[in-house]
Amino acid sequence: RTDGDRLWTALMDLAKLGATPKGGVNRQALTDLDRQARDLFIEWCRAEGCSVRIDVIGNIFARRQGRDPDRPAVLAGSHIDTQPTGGKYDGCFGVLAGLEVIRTLNQHGVETRAPIEVVAWTNEEGCRFPPCMMGSGVFTGQLGLEAMLARTDDEGVTVGDALDAIGYRGRDAIATSEIEAYFEAHIEQGPILEDTGNTIGVVIGALGQKWFDLTLTGVEAHAGPTPMALRKDALMGAAEMALAVNRIANARQPHGRGTVGSMKLHPGSRNVIPGQVTMSVDLRHLEPEALDAMVEELDAAVDEISARHGLTAELTPTADFAPEHFDETCVSAVREASRQLACSCMDIVSGAGHDAIFVGRVAPSAMIFVPCENGISHNESENATPEDLHSGCNVLLHAMLKIAEI
Amino acid sequence: RTDGDRLWTALMDLAKLGATPKGGVNRQALTDLDRQARDLFIEWCRAEGCSVRIDVIGNIFARRQGRDPDRPAVLAGSHIDTQPTGGKYDGCFGVLAGLEVIRTLNQHGVETRAPIEVVAWTNEEGCRFPPCMMGSGVFTGQLGLEAMLARTDDEGVTVGDALDAIGYRGRDAIATSEIEAYFEAHIEQGPILEDTGNTIGVVIGALGQKWFDLTLTGVEAHAGPTPMALRKDALMGAAEMALAVNRIANARQPHGRGTVGSMKLHPGSRNVIPGQVTMSVDLRHLEPEALDAMVEELDAAVDEISARHGLTAELTPTADFAPEHFDETCVSAVREASRQLACSCMDIVSGAGHDAIFVGRVAPSAMIFVPCENGISHNESENATPEDLHSGCNVLLHAMLKIAEI
Ligand SMILES: NC(=O)NCCC(=O)O
Ligand SMILES: NC(=O)NCCC(=O)O
Numbered sequence: 001r002t003d004g005d006r007l008w009t010a011l012m013d014l015a016k017l018g019a020t021p022k023g024g025v026n027r028q029a030l031t032d033l034d035r036q037a038r039d040l041f042i043e044w045c046r047a048e049g050c051s052v053r054i055d056v057i058g059n060i061f062a063r064r065q066g067r068d069p070d071r072p073a074v075l076a077g078s079h080i081d082t083q084p085t086g087g088k089y090d091g092c093f094g095v096l097a098g099l100e101v102i103r104t105l106n107q108h109g110v111e112t113r114a115p116i117e118v119v120a121w122t123n124e125e126g127c128r129f130p131p132c133m134m135g136s137g138v139f140t141g142q143l144g145l146e147a148m149l150a151r152t153d154d155e156g157v158t159v160g161d162a163l164d165a166i167g168y169r170g171r172d173a174i175a176t177s178e179i180e181a182y183f184e185a186h187i188e189q190g191p192i193l194e195d196t197g198n199t200i201g202v203v204i205g206a207l208g209q210k211w212f213d214l215t216l217t218g219v220e221a222h223a224g225p226t227p228m229a230l231r232k233d234a235l236m237g238a239a240e241m242a243l244a245v246n247r248i249a250n251a252r253q254p255h256g257r258g259t260v261g262s263m264k265l266h267p268g269s270r271n272v273i274p275g276q277v278t279m280s281v282d283l284r285h286l287e288p289e290a291l292d293a294m295v296e297e298l299d300a301a302v303d304e305i306s307a308r309h310g311l312t313a314e315l316t317p318t319a320d321f322a323p324e325h326f327d328e329t330c331v332s333a334v335r336e337a338s339r340q341l342a343c344s345c346m347d348i349v350s351g352a353g354h355d356a357i358f359v360g361r362v363a364p365s366a367m368i369f370v371p372c373e374n375g376i377s378h379n380e381s382e383n384a385t386p387e388d389l390h391s392g393c394n395v396l397l398h399a400m401l402k403i404a405e406i
Numbered sequence: 407r408t409d410g411d412r413l414w415t416a417l418m419d420l421a422k423l424g425a426t427p428k429g430g431v432n433r434q435a436l437t438d439l440d441r442q443a444r445d446l447f448i449e450w451c452r453a454e455g456c457s458v459r460i461d462v463i464g465n466i467f468a469r470r471q472g473r474d475p476d477r478p479a480v481l482a483g484s485h486i487d488t489q490p491t492g493g494k495y496d497g498c499f500g501v502l503a504g505l506e507v508i509r510t511l512n513q514h515g516v517e518t519r520a521p522i523e524v525v526a527w528t529n530e531e532g533c534r535f536p537p538c539m540m541g542s543g544v545f546t547g548q549l550g551l552e553a554m555l556a557r558t559d560d561e562g563v564t565v566g567d568a569l570d571a572i573g574y575r576g577r578d579a580i581a582t583s584e585i586e587a588y589f590e591a592h593i594e595q596g597p598i599l600e601d602t603g604n605t606i607g608v609v610i611g612a613l614g615q616k617w618f619d620l621t622l623t624g625v626e627a628h629a630g631p632t633p634m635a636l637r638k639d640a641l642m643g644a645a646e647m648a649l650a651v652n653r654i655a656n657a658r659q660p661h662g663r664g665t666v667g668s669m670k671l672h673p674g675s676r677n678v679i680p681g682q683v684t685m686s687v688d689l690r691h692l693e694p695e696a697l698d699a700m701v702e703e704l705d706a707a708v709d710e711i712s713a714r715h716g717l718t719a720e721l722t723p724t725a726d727f728a729p730e731h732f733d734e735t736c737v738s739a740v741r742e743a744s745r746q747l748a749c750s751c752m753d754i755v756s757g758a759g760h761d762a763i764f765v766g767r768v769a770p771s772a773m774i775f776v777p778c779e780n781g782i783s784h785n786e787s788e789n790a791t792p793e794d795l796h797s798g799c800n801v802l803l804h805a806m807l808k809i810a811e812i
Contacts, residue, residue, distance in 0.1 A: 090655060207630060223757075253634060259629035271758075352630035376626075
């Protein structure tokens with residue numbers, strides 16, 4: 001068993017870097033606070049005798065050698081960057097649970113055949129430098145290195161310059177073939193485990209995501225003198241589209257999701273008919289065919305609704321992640337570990353994107369979810385219990401050992 | 407007949423103060439540009455021999471004496487402040503048409519029995535200092551002087567301080583009983599005259615307005631991991647409300663209007679379910695009973711829609727202007743003047759608020775509309791033809807003379 005107190009202490013120590021008054025963490029990717037967190041993580045890993053490597057996009061790999069050093073490693077990890085109003089657990093739990101696995105093996109003098117390795121992926125959140133999951137995307141070849149190094153934040157700073165500034169543009173070339181399996185422990189970021197009273201979510205896959213920007217253009221006009229019949233109110237189309245996005249997802253339960261998170265009205269004045277509305281659309285589903293069908297329905301709704309309201313419409317894709325079904329062997333290792341440890345568990349699908357989704361395309365992977373309070377994350381009030389985090393860490397240890405072999 | 411070229415020249419000269427690169431005007435109330443425009447207007451009035459008075463809220467009255475100096479004046483006017491992206495005609499036309507009436511009478515040596523007076527009301531637009539129609543509201547006792555002097559702009563400057571800064575906090579006490587009739591010439595700000603091919607709108611009344619802020623609160627959550635059935639998406643309620651506002655107005659044609667001009671999503675991130683939406687509602691109608699019924703339907707829609715989506719709702723009134731039916735004698739004077747001058751005309755209702763609505767509560771009033779291109783105003787592309795403006799000015803002259811008597 002891992003040491004729950006030690007895990008908790010590490011989480012709380014890391015959370016001090018960028019701590020916010022409301023109990024959250026603001027430690028965005030490649031800032032000096034991120035550097036401090038990276039330095040601390042590496043210090044902890046070196047203290048456990050790990051060798052540390054840093055790749056060209058700043059991903060940090062800390063390896064505890066196995067009896068068979070040429071065998072690929074059993075890897076655990078996640079990320080230590082946060083949202084601007086982030087919490088203490090999103091990402092950090094997966095990294096520090098990996099570290100706690102190594103600390104436990106060292107404490108008990110347990111050797112493994114395969115090396116055990118912990119990774120902290122660069123810029124999973126993508127809030128300072130879009131897109132999200134940048135480090136694992138580059139590592140797995142899903143995102144181009146040069147394109148990513150050229151991405152800029154709001155101040156125009158590039159990822160490359162930011163990596164240099166904090167001294168984390170590494171030189172180590174790490175091959176995906178060095179990974180035998182990857183496990184990522186993470187808070188659920190949703191309400192299902194809490195709702196069903198389960199401690200462990202055995203993550204069998206992740207929803208595919210297709211994101212769009214939709215701009216509807218009508219005619220801006222004065223709210224008083226313009227008769228209803230002569231209006232081209234862009235908000236009428238936008239409102240119907242928001243309801244349509246919801247309907248499209250509702251028709252495909254349990255795995256469909258449809259969200260309009262952002263909507264901007266132009267000019268946005270209370271006595272002016274909105275001449276233009278820009279809005280985001282986020283569609284998700286576990287099955288590629290279902291996701292494609294949802295996009296087709298979205299297209300049809302845009303055409304029908306904009307035509308009916310006399311609007312022009314422009315729908316632009318902004319992100320596209322294929323659905324992921326995790327590796328059956330890794331998933332089984334998580335399920336069996338949960339049962340052996342007598343943790344209540346259920347199969348679950350990740351609704352959110354995670355580094356494991358990219359890694360899963362190049363190596364057998366799985367995830368372990370633990371409950372978070374009210375399903376809330378990306379929020380300073382994000383919360384999880386020490387007991388659940390400890391359980392998740394124990395499951396991680398046992399699942400990794402099943403692959404790495406003692 | 408008035409001099410159309412002279413009117414046009416005055417409009418173009420005034421439009422230089424605050425001219426924008428796109429051909430509009432940005433001359434917000436009580437700025438130094440407003441001071442320059444006021445100074446120029448007063449200079450023009452004094453050149454015509456008018457005596458100028460300025461009241462406690464900065465309204466400027468320029469009087470051409472009549473044969474019977476104790477008789478109340480026949481007043482014309484509007485405002486010379488503009489929206490930040492305003493045009494050359496909204497407001498300025500009514501003031502400079504009044505000035506052109508005086509210039510024409512002087513040119514032809516015409517005496518009137520009643521005095522002829524021109525007014526430029528302070529802060530009609532209300533964009534820097536809400537509410538709109540502040541000067542006429544204070545003059546007519548509809549808005550409290552002390553409360554209005556204490557209103558602040560975004561920088562915290564009060565109306566009182568801004569009046570002092572430009573030297574336009576006046577000392578003249580002007581009684582509403584000094585007004586025999588009030589005529590306001592204005593661009594229509596809507597598409598009806600253009601649509602029907604009429605030059606003059608004989609404004610018989612103005613829609614009442616009831617404005618609200620509506621806040622719908624649900625639960626902010628991650629767009630991926632939160633199943634559709636467990637959401638409380640504030641945008642679902644807001645979208646239905648926007649459609650309901652439209653429906654409520656559509657059911658009451660030709661005089662119903664319903665507009666949601668502003669809508670803000672919190673947190674407004676593309677992969678977060680909106681936890682809160684704040685939106686504006688603007689309802690208008692010519693009949694008080696119909697307007698009240700629209701508000702009742704709005705209340706019912708808020709209750710039904712928020713309950714169905716599990717949201718809490720807060721509906722706060724932010725403005726309330728009663729419908730206005732203009733004085734029959736003044737309206738007839740406008741209609742007859744149009745016919746005598748062989749201008750095509752139609753009865754029309756003002757959808758927008760105007761100073762004449764407040765003045766109409768204390769003195770017989772009417773308005774004269776001229777077409778504006780595509781019905782567009784509050785926009786730098788606002789446009790009107792010299793011919794239509796000249797026609798409107800001629801109608802103003804003749805309508806005023808009917809009351810003032812030669
Ligand atoms: N885990 C996580 O919050 N990923 C962000 C991308 C998304 O799933 O919306
Ligand atoms: N004339 C005008 O634009 N008034 C502003 C108030 C309104 O009617 O919305």
